[in-house]
Amino acid sequence: MTFLDFISLVSDIVEISIGVAALIITISQRDKISAAFSILFNYSFQTSISDFKSWIHKLQDSPVEEATNSKKARVALATIEGKIRGNKTLLSHYGSKVLKRITIMIVRLDNNEGVTETEKHSLCSELIESVSELEVDSYKNKI
């Protein structure tokens, strides 16, 4: 056995030992690891939801009845639509009906077909109430 072969053998033994140790730690501490991932996913979910809610509030504060001032509302609606489409949890929660309602509202703003403040507030309330339900469900799952 050459010196290089010896070094290689030692290296393999060390590598296998580290692998086995990692496996033992993963199995014995799986509850803690799972909890850590759960916290991470939950944090990520809460961040997305907070951002989503902030866009609903932006929509709430943006006028829709005057065509010249409705640009902000259009941006907020398009962003909310994108966020729902891009997030599987939000998409399955809201479904196509809310998406279609937002799409129709954007089209009507684009065509100056008159979206009323009442319609906008109704949509915002539905979005907020529904997302609150989602947050409660998320906490329930955590407990």
Place this chain on the structure above:
Amino acid sequence: MNNEKVMKLVEKMLAESDKIKSVSLSDSEFSNVTNEYYFTFPDNKYKWSISQIKDGSFYLFYYKDSDDDSSFLRVGDNLNDDFFDSNLKNLHELLKGKESGLEIVLQDILNN
């Protein structure tokens, strides 16, 4: 999207209404849409829906994935044409007749 083609598409749907299949009425929960009819055309090849909102206007949607209702795409953007609107209204009426079964009854009576 070519608006001329969209107009022809709706005309074709009306002219070849026997190729409109799987008509169903959506259980619309949201406030500004009254009736939404889902259907396939031609035969079971492509999925579509038409919505009527409270102000009387109609919206036509195409579904990229027939199993996914959120994969809709609005058809007929910026098409402010009275003839197109009137055709959408006729299509909506036609679907209403098909969904309720009235279309079959009328056809049956007229054929005899």
